[in-house]
Structure formats: C-alpha cells, structure tokens
Amino acid sequence: MEFALSEEQLMMQDSVTRYLADRATLDTVRGLIAAGPVHDAGLWSGLAGLGICGLLVPQEYGGAGMTLLDAMLVQEVLGRHVVPVSFIPTSVLAPLALLAAGTAEQKQKWLPAIAEGRMQVAVGLSEACGARDGAGVTVAGAKLSGRALFVLGAADAAITLLCSSEGDVYAVEQGAAGLERTSLRSIDDTQCLGELNLHDVTAELLPAGEEDVIPRLLDAGRVMLAADILGAAQKMLELAVAYSLERKQFNRLIGSFQAVKHLCAEMAAELEPCRSLVWYAAHAYDAVPEESRLMACHAKAHLAEVGRFVARSSTEVHGGMGFTDLLGLHYWFKRIGCNRQLLGGPERVREEAARVQGWI
Amino acid sequence: MDLAYSPPYQQFRQEVQDFLEKHRQLWPPRSSLGKPSAAMKNWQALLIEQGYTARTIPAEYGGYGGEPDILKSRIIAEEFTRAGAPGGLAGQGVSMLVPTLLEMGSEEQKKHWIPRTLSGEVLWCQGYSEPGAGSDLASLQTRATEDGEDFIINGQKIWTSTAHEADMIFCLVRTEPDAPRHQGISYLLFSMDTPGIEVRPLQTMTGLAEFNEVFFTDVRVPMHSIVGERGQGWQVANATLKHERGMLGDPDIAATRLNAIVQLMQEETVDGTRLMENPLLRDRLLQLQSRVLAMQFNGLRLLTAQIQGADPGIARLIVKLQGCELNHQLAALAIDALGELGILYQDSPRLRNKGAWQRSYMFDLGLIIGGGTAQIQKNIISEIGLGMPREPKPAAASGGAR
Incomplete structure (x- = not known):
C-alpha cells in the first residue's frame, strides 16, 4: 500500500520543471503568444528531447510506454508554467485513441512520429460532451460532413481525430478536400482551439474501437485538464504568498494581516486535497477501470471549482496589480478559466458522475 | 502508486x-x-x-x-x-492522556494510570479551556499555590466533557505566576472526588449537555501528581493537543455520512418524486462527494507519509479545518433535502434518523469552533504551511500572564 509518487516520477517531473524554468518564463510565454494562440515548436522539440512527447506511446513504437499518471504529472508542470504546447491532444489523446482503436498499420504510421515530436495531432471531442451551435459530424459513404467545435490542438496539426455521431473515431488529414479549419480565439492564448467544417471529407476510421473508446478518451482528457489546473492554481497560490511578503501597506507586509493570511490558508486548504484527487483519478484510469469515469468526472469538476476560487483569490491578494497586464497573473487566471469549460464544465461532468453511479 | x-x-x-x-x-x-x-x-x-x-x-x-x-x-x-x-x-483518557503519559510521564505514573485507563476502570476528563482562555489557552488563570506537600487549586474550567462521570482529571494550572506565561503552567492529575470540586452541566444549542463547567475552590492536590516538571505543563499539553487534532476531521466519518445522504435522497420523496431527481440537490450532493473523495485520498497520502516517516506538510495541517467544515455541510444538505421534515427534532412524530441531522449540524459547528477554531487553523496553515508572518503584537501588550 503506497499512495505516493515514485522516485522515477519525481525525477521526471523535476527534469521537465528544470527544462522549463528558464525556457518558459512568463516573458518568453508572453512573447510567444503575442500574436495570438500558438503551439510553440521550439519548446515542443525540447520536450521531445526529454522523451516527453512519446510518454504514452509504447516502446515498440519509440515511446516510453508510461501511464496516464506520468502524463498527468507532466501536464501539472505545463500548467504551472502556462506553456503554449498542445501536449494533451498530441501526446495523450491521440496515442490513447490509436492504441484503443487503431489498426497495426495506423499505429505504425503515426505513433513513432508522435513519439519523436515530429507530428502534431488535433482532437475534437467537444460534441461527445455537449454539442454547441448545432455541431456534429456525420458519416456517409466513408466521408465526413458537419462541424466540430473546440477542437484541441495546433492549427497545423497533420491529422485531426474526430468523433462521429455514431461514436466512432476518424482521422482526417490536414488539407483534405472539403475540410476547412478556422481558429477559435479563447481568453487563453496558450491553448489552441479550432473549428472544423467538413463537406464530404475523406477520412480514415480507427476501426478496432470498443464501445467505450470515446468515453475513455474523455476520462483521460478530463484528468489531464484537472492536472493542468492543479499546476496553474498551485503557482497562483505561491505567487500570492510571495507578493504578500513583498508588498507593504500601513507600514506592514500585507502577508501579516490575518485577512490576507486567511485567504491564502483557504486557497491552500482547498487546493492541497485536490492533488490527491487528481493522482487517484489518474491511477484509476490506469489501474481501476471500474472507477475511472467517476474519478475523472470528480477530478475535472472539483479542480474547476477550486481552480476558479484560487484564481480569483490570488488575483485579489495581488490587489490592483493583479488586475494589470504588467504582472501577467492573468495568464494563469485565463488558463484555469479555459480548462474549466473544456470537455465539459463542472455541472455537466457532475451530472455524468450521477449517471455513472446509477443515481438517475 | x-x-x-x-x-x-x-x-x-x-x-x-x-x-x-x-x-x-x-x-x-x-x-x-x-x-x-x-x-x-x-x-x-x-x-x-x-x-x-x-x-x-x-x-x-x-x-x-x-x-x-x-x-x-x-x-x-x-x-x-x-x-x-x-x-x-x-475517551479522552485513552486517546489523549495515555499517549501523553507514554511520552512525558514518570515510570510510576505510567505503571499506575495507563492499565487502569485502558481497562475502563478509570474515566478521565480534560481540564484545559477556561472562560477567559479559549483560543489563547496559554493565558489560563486557574491557580495552584504551594502549601507544604500540596497544591491548593482555585479557578474554573469549561468545555469539560464527561466531567460529571469522570473519576480523574488531567488539568492545566498556573503554578508559577511570575514566569513568562508559557513557562508558568503545570500539568496535574487528580481525583474528581477531591473536596472543593463542583461540576455544572453546560447545556448547548443541541439541547443536550455534552459539556460541563468545573469549579475549583481550595482543592488540595498532592504535589507529586504533576506530569513532567513544574512549569513544563505547556509542553506536556501540546503533546496531548497534537493527539486531539489528529482525531478531528476524520474523512471516513464524512464518507459514512455521504452514503447515508445518498440513501436518504434515493428513498425520500417530495411531491411523489425521489429527492435524487431534483437536479439542484443532486448537484450539491455531487459537489460534496468530490470533497469527500479528495479528503479520503488526502488521508491515504498522509498514511503513506506516516509509514515512510515523511513530513506531509500542508496535507496534514488542513485536515481539521476541511474535515469539520465538510461534515457540517453534509448535515446541512441532508436537512435541506428533507425540507420541513428536516426541522423536526426531539421526539417529534415523523422524525427522521432520530433527529441526528439537526443535532450533527449544530454539534459540528461546535467542532468547527472547538479543538482550535477554524480561524486558529487558518493561522496555523498560513504560518507553518505557507511561511507567512504572525500578526505583530500590539506595542502596548504586556508579556506575562496575570
């Protein structure tokens, strides 16, 4: 019985942290996204060098063959540094989809390229957890038509994985005839979101899918978004405490006022148990399949709530400065706000948690 | 993992x-x-x-x-x-005094009191809080003055559960009035049958008397009943408080309570519809379930840290604050789900669960306040967990206790 991270996991997290410490400073990130949402190829190739891009790709395809718990730990660090790279679609959802439903040939075609960091994959799952504006993708004669919104991943992704209204996963290639991509611009320019409009687009079915391939992808995606919030919110708490120990008013550090201390204590008290919840949700995905869906829903919903509380409270501790662009605190604030809605907001996923437990 | x-x-x-x-x-x-x-x-x-x-x-x-x-x-x-x-x-004897004696007691005290306490032969109560010494426990004023081989004790304790039944008390008294306040306290063990002790039940908002007030008037106690040295009582007491804080906010209690509410919402109806069909109540239930799970996994993390001898840091400091608040919110949801049935109490017809939801809702507020208030817990979390400074002392404050 051991509910803790292993030495190897801590070392891996540490190596990603060290890599990002001076390469993904706030100033760097600010510069990278100055012109709008971006997936940064430079940081990506650096992460590829650490073996991070192929974390979930089996060793036979050139990856590390690790678990969602490992990937979650990486995402926590990416959230902490608000890194503009599309790790979730390319390195988590795409390998999991290919492993669950891809043919041997499809795996051979795409997994090694993903593992080496040579290929970006976008993933559209939004319609599986709440179609907006009448979106949805239908299949007729092996061709896809319709619309996919809030597709996660780089604008220049080589392929996009989409779920059809029947619950199958299809891959469409960039530049395919009848495919039109528009970038959606959210509050958070560190994450790329797209809209795909499809008119009889040639697509490859990932045929070996079992019934729950899309729900499993949602579980994984939700755990990863929760991990991203965990890292971002932890950073916002630390920034709030640090600021309160520099800023003086009434001839005192504001961090010596109980009004400020208690706000920080509340953030810590809310956030610390979240760490264990996200660990367990990732572990359940890997090792306790019967609990996977429930725990993913709870991790996503709870981190969304606690993340929102920490984001606004940390901003308040920073006072007027927290509200400015100068300090840049809003990058974390917006990342948390964006993650909250992706792949289902808290009310939606809690409703799923009720169904999973047979309550309704 | x-x-x-x-x-x-x-x-x-x-x-x-x-x-x-x-x-x-x-x-x-x-x-x-x-x-x-x-x-x-x-x-x-x-x-x-x-x-x-x-x-x-x-x-x-x-x-x-x-x-x-x-x-x-x-x-x-x-x-x-x-x-x-x-x-x-x-009881407090088994869960607080015994660990304290093991850590700080003399061999004779261990041999005499621990077996009798464990067997249930001797029941203990705890004399710490006073009307003027709650969160600021070190300001306690119950006085023990030397008289030959004895101390003579005068003063008052409050929040003394089981005092009306207890055989013995472990009690903090001020023996060195001129010492700095943390160094003037001693930890005494004495019989509740000693002349000069009066116990008055303290009825709380629940309608029950879960606590007592205890008054000491010239209570004569032999000096050898001290645990640790004279003036060392604060350190001895802190060994005990550590054990108490560990007991409050247990996530397994929250989990048991959550399961009872799930069952309640499955069975009870309003307008002929199961409460679970109400999306607002259901969403509240699920929000609390997230919290219960997070605290349970936090508990597993603490358990592992304990086995490995690692310092779990903030994960431990938050348990009392979060756990007690969570239990309170669970009781609140049960009451709201039951609506008008939820306000029934005492021996009313149509009472659900023997009135336990209302009693818990009220008593849990006592637990949020007792054992270190929520505000004191937030001071501990921010100072020890986050490294924030203590509130500066007002310039005119006097150092020693009076």
Whole structure:
C-alpha cells in the first residue's frame, strides 16, 4: 500500500520543471503568444528531447510506454508554467485513441512520429460532451460532413481525430478536400482551439474501437485538464504568498494581516486535497477501470471549482496589480478559466458522475 | 502508486473479519464516551488481548505490546467500520492522556494510570479551556499555590466533557505566576472526588449537555501528581493537543455520512418524486462527494507519509479545518433535502434518523469552533504551511500572564 509518487516520477517531473524554468518564463510565454494562440515548436522539440512527447506511446513504437499518471504529472508542470504546447491532444489523446482503436498499420504510421515530436495531432471531442451551435459530424459513404467545435490542438496539426455521431473515431488529414479549419480565439492564448467544417471529407476510421473508446478518451482528457489546473492554481497560490511578503501597506507586509493570511490558508486548504484527487483519478484510469469515469468526472469538476476560487483569490491578494497586464497573473487566471469549460464544465461532468453511479 | 495490500496484510484483514464475525454476540451496545458498561469493559479486554486496540502500548502498561504497524491499524479501523462493530474505548483518557503519559510521564505514573485507563476502570476528563482562555489557552488563570506537600487549586474550567462521570482529571494550572506565561503552567492529575470540586452541566444549542463547567475552590492536590516538571505543563499539553487534532476531521466519518445522504435522497420523496431527481440537490450532493473523495485520498497520502516517516506538510495541517467544515455541510444538505421534515427534532412524530441531522449540524459547528477554531487553523496553515508572518503584537501588550 503506497499512495505516493515514485522516485522515477519525481525525477521526471523535476527534469521537465528544470527544462522549463528558464525556457518558459512568463516573458518568453508572453512573447510567444503575442500574436495570438500558438503551439510553440521550439519548446515542443525540447520536450521531445526529454522523451516527453512519446510518454504514452509504447516502446515498440519509440515511446516510453508510461501511464496516464506520468502524463498527468507532466501536464501539472505545463500548467504551472502556462506553456503554449498542445501536449494533451498530441501526446495523450491521440496515442490513447490509436492504441484503443487503431489498426497495426495506423499505429505504425503515426505513433513513432508522435513519439519523436515530429507530428502534431488535433482532437475534437467537444460534441461527445455537449454539442454547441448545432455541431456534429456525420458519416456517409466513408466521408465526413458537419462541424466540430473546440477542437484541441495546433492549427497545423497533420491529422485531426474526430468523433462521429455514431461514436466512432476518424482521422482526417490536414488539407483534405472539403475540410476547412478556422481558429477559435479563447481568453487563453496558450491553448489552441479550432473549428472544423467538413463537406464530404475523406477520412480514415480507427476501426478496432470498443464501445467505450470515446468515453475513455474523455476520462483521460478530463484528468489531464484537472492536472493542468492543479499546476496553474498551485503557482497562483505561491505567487500570492510571495507578493504578500513583498508588498507593504500601513507600514506592514500585507502577508501579516490575518485577512490576507486567511485567504491564502483557504486557497491552500482547498487546493492541497485536490492533488490527491487528481493522482487517484489518474491511477484509476490506469489501474481501476471500474472507477475511472467517476474519478475523472470528480477530478475535472472539483479542480474547476477550486481552480476558479484560487484564481480569483490570488488575483485579489495581488490587489490592483493583479488586475494589470504588467504582472501577467492573468495568464494563469485565463488558463484555469479555459480548462474549466473544456470537455465539459463542472455541472455537466457532475451530472455524468450521477449517471455513472446509477443515481438517475 | 500501489494501492494493493500485500498477502500478509490481506491475511490480517481476514483475521479481523473472522474475529468480528465469531464474537458478534459479545458486541456491546454503542455507548457514549462516558462510564463504560460491564459488557464494554469485557469487549475492551478482548480487543486488547487480540491487539485490536491499545495495539502498540507495552504489555507492562496493560496494552497489547505490538510493534507499530500503521497499515494494520488502518485495516483494523476499516474492518470495524465496515462491520459496524464497536471499537475499543476512545475517551479522552485513552486517546489523549495515555499517549501523553507514554511520552512525558514518570515510570510510576505510567505503571499506575495507563492499565487502569485502558481497562475502563478509570474515566478521565480534560481540564484545559477556561472562560477567559479559549483560543489563547496559554493565558489560563486557574491557580495552584504551594502549601507544604500540596497544591491548593482555585479557578474554573469549561468545555469539560464527561466531567460529571469522570473519576480523574488531567488539568492545566498556573503554578508559577511570575514566569513568562508559557513557562508558568503545570500539568496535574487528580481525583474528581477531591473536596472543593463542583461540576455544572453546560447545556448547548443541541439541547443536550455534552459539556460541563468545573469549579475549583481550595482543592488540595498532592504535589507529586504533576506530569513532567513544574512549569513544563505547556509542553506536556501540546503533546496531548497534537493527539486531539489528529482525531478531528476524520474523512471516513464524512464518507459514512455521504452514503447515508445518498440513501436518504434515493428513498425520500417530495411531491411523489425521489429527492435524487431534483437536479439542484443532486448537484450539491455531487459537489460534496468530490470533497469527500479528495479528503479520503488526502488521508491515504498522509498514511503513506506516516509509514515512510515523511513530513506531509500542508496535507496534514488542513485536515481539521476541511474535515469539520465538510461534515457540517453534509448535515446541512441532508436537512435541506428533507425540507420541513428536516426541522423536526426531539421526539417529534415523523422524525427522521432520530433527529441526528439537526443535532450533527449544530454539534459540528461546535467542532468547527472547538479543538482550535477554524480561524486558529487558518493561522496555523498560513504560518507553518505557507511561511507567512504572525500578526505583530500590539506595542502596548504586556508579556506575562496575570
């Protein structure tokens, strides 16, 4: 019985942290996204060098063959540094989809390229957890038509994985005839979101899918978004405490006022148990399949709530400065706000948690 | 991350299950924390013999004398809860005084008091808080003055649960009035039958008298009843408080309560529709379920840290604050789900769950306040956990206690 991270996991997290410490400073990130949402190829190739891009790709395809718990730990660090790279679609959802439903040939075609960091994959799952504006993708004669919104991943992704209204996963290639991509611009320019409009687009079915391939992808995606919030919110708490120990008013550090201390204590008290919840949700995905869906829903919903509380409270501790662009605190604030809605907001996923437990 | 138990522990779990099943007819009725019944004392003796309570306390002091094994302790707690079996004695004597004596008591005190406390022969109460010394416990003013071989005690204690039944009290008194306030306190053990002690029940908002006030008028106590040295009582007491804080906010209690609410919302109806069909109530239930799960996994993380001898840091500091608040919110949801049925109390017709939801809702507020208020907990979290400074002392404050 051991509910803790292993030495190897801590070392891996540490190596990603060290890599990002001076390469993904706030100033760097600010510069990278100055012109709008971006997936940064430079940081990506650096992460590829650490073996991070192929974390979930089996060793036979050139990856590390690790678990969602490992990937979650990486995402926590990416959230902490608000890194503009599309790790979730390319390195988590795409390998999991290919492993669950891809043919041997499809795996051979795409997994090694993903593992080496040579290929970006976008993933559209939004319609599986709440179609907006009448979106949805239908299949007729092996061709896809319709619309996919809030597709996660780089604008220049080589392929996009989409779920059809029947619950199958299809891959469409960039530049395919009848495919039109528009970038959606959210509050958070560190994450790329797209809209795909499809008119009889040639697509490859990932045929070996079992019934729950899309729900499993949602579980994984939700755990990863929760991990991203965990890292971002932890950073916002630390920034709030640090600021309160520099800023003086009434001839005192504001961090010596109980009004400020208690706000920080509340953030810590809310956030610390979240760490264990996200660990367990990732572990359940890997090792306790019967609990996977429930725990993913709870991790996503709870981190969304606690993340929102920490984001606004940390901003308040920073006072007027927290509200400015100068300090840049809003990058974390917006990342948390964006993650909250992706792949289902808290009310939606809690409703799923009720169904999973047979309550309704 | 490996949540499986190894075969020896699986076997141990089986042994506990078998024991509970085999001795089901000996289970005493669930009792309060007061004087144990004869059946309870027999059950306690059997549990000690098996090592299911007082597990790591040396046999020469009346314990089982086992090696510390946190996982076995956890398995015992889990299996007793699962079976609904009464555990061992858990009053303040067993849970707070015994660990304190083991850490700070003399050999004679250990040999004399620990066996009698573990067996249930002697019931204890705790004399710490005073009307003027709550969160600021070190300002306590109950005075013990020297008179030959004795101390003469005068003053008042409050929030003394089981004082009306207790045989003995472990009590903080000021023996060195001129010393700095943390160095002027001593920790005494004395009989509640000593002349000059008056116990008055303290009825709370629940309608029950869960606590008492205790008044001391010229109470004569031999000086050798002190634990530790004169003036060392603050350190001795902190050893005890550490044990109390560990007891408050247990996530397993929240989990049990959550399950009861799930059942309630499945069974109770309004306008002929199950409460669970109400999306607003259901969403509140799920929000609380997230919190319960997070605290349970936080508990597993603490357990592992304890086994590894690692410092869990903030994860431990938040348990009392979050756990007590969570229990309170669970009771609130049950009441809201029941609506008008939820306000029934005492012996009313149509009462649900013997009025436990309202009683818990009120009593939990007491737990949020007691054992270090929520505000004191936030000071601890911010100062120890986050490294923020203490509130500066007002310039004119005097240092020593009066």
